[in-house]
Amino acid sequence: MAGAARKKLVGRYEVGRTIGQGSFAKVKFAVDADTGAPVAMKVLDKATILNNRMLQQIKKEISIMKIVRHPNIIRLNEVLAGQTKIYIIMELITGGELFDKIARQGKLRENEARKYFQQLIDAINYCHSKGVYHRDLKPENLLLDSRGNLKVSDFGLSSLSKNGFLHTTCGTPNYVAPEVLSDGGYDGSAADIWSCGVILYVLMAGYLPFEENDLPTLYDKIGSLKEPSH
Structure with a gap:
């Protein structure tokens, strides 16, 4: 429809509302456009990471999450990088803390x-x-x-x-x-x-x-x- 708002895409993911926010990242609700599966997308700003000297910590966190695969550990699906942002695609958990x-x-x-x-x-x-x-x-x-x-x-x-x-x-x-x-x-x-x-x-x-x-x-x-x- 001509008047419909265009959905923001990151890779194959349609990005929706913010569902969480921390000091250095936002977590967005997103949908895999290929499968329709909902996911959580952690969005990090590259400049903020570099300014706070957090690059090595982020790299280590990602490498560790790639290692662990267990039913009681949140699952990392993939990591995408844009010009100014890093996108960490994870399993969407809806029951709260x-x-x-x-x-x-x-x-x-x-x-x-x-x-x-x-x-x-x-x-x-x-x-x-x-x-x-x-x-x-x-x-x-x-x-x-x-x-x-x-x-x-x-x-x-x-x-x-x-x-x-x-x-x-x-x-x-x-x-x-x-x-x-x-x-x-x-x-x-x-x-x-x-x-x-x-x-x-x-x-x-x-x-x-x-x-x-x-x-x-x-x-x-x-x-x-x-x-x-x-």
């Missing part, structure tokens, strides 16, 4: 928490088998699909390592393992499992085990935790 579910209803029923935790552990065990360590596991980075299945997302801080011994201090303070806060390096798999344990606590209790407004106090609390003797 696990964080939103907890914020809405508080602690979960045990059988529901068990299901999510099992799916999380399956995904992270798979990542570790590939030498991938997520390093920023938290409910905000766990998405739910239309069937209520968990999908691990956001590999922006992840690392690829043969022996799993890492040195960079990173992650979200409330979920970070004590050894990550030290200067001696840490086992990436153990640090991820610690974060999984904090997530399980949040699922079952509805609140964080470690919570302080002051970061040094929070880190002291995390670092002084003693394991029970029994």
